[in-house]
Amino acid sequence: HHLGVAVSQMPAALDFYGKLGFKEVEDGRSTEERKMMKNAGGLQLHLFKADAGHENNQNILMDFKDVKYPGHTHASFLVPSVKGARAYLEKQGLTITGERRPGGVLRAVFCRDPDRTTMEFEKNSGEDE
Incomplete structure (x- = not known):
């Protein structure tokens, strides 16, 4: 049904996911801090503004080999x-x-x-x- 993603820069995220075939849709609840996108197959993407970005351009879940x-x-x-x-x-x-x-x-x-x-x-x- 949907995938929720916290993002540090909403315009960059909208551009990236747009390249994957998602289109921004107005759902009546969109704000500068929350956007909804949808692809042709019906999958919704809920983007939420994060409070901070990653340090040193590393993803805390994927880029640290010693700690998971x-x-x-x-x-x-x-x-x-x-x-x-x-x-x-x-x-x-x-x-x-x-x-x-x-x-x-x-x-x-x-x-x-x-x-x-x-x-x-x-x-x-x-x-x-």
Whole structure:
């Protein structure tokens, strides 16, 4: 139904998620500190203004190897083609921050939003297109 994400910079988050196919929608409760977006499949994205950003451009849930904190680490989206998803993300000017290749087959690519929250685009069955 929806995914809630706390963001440090609302305009940057709206731009990033817009590149992933989400469109801002007015739900009667939108403010400068709360926005709702929706994609063509109906998934809602609720963006909330965080009180602070990450220190040293690191995500507390993903970027510290010695300490693991509880919380949501990433969102994963099923795609018909990982190669196609990669090409689309790169065309949008987004940086691919990782990939998963079990047995040499590309199964997932990753990118991060402006607050370093990880987004995964995967296909784990059959061969890629």
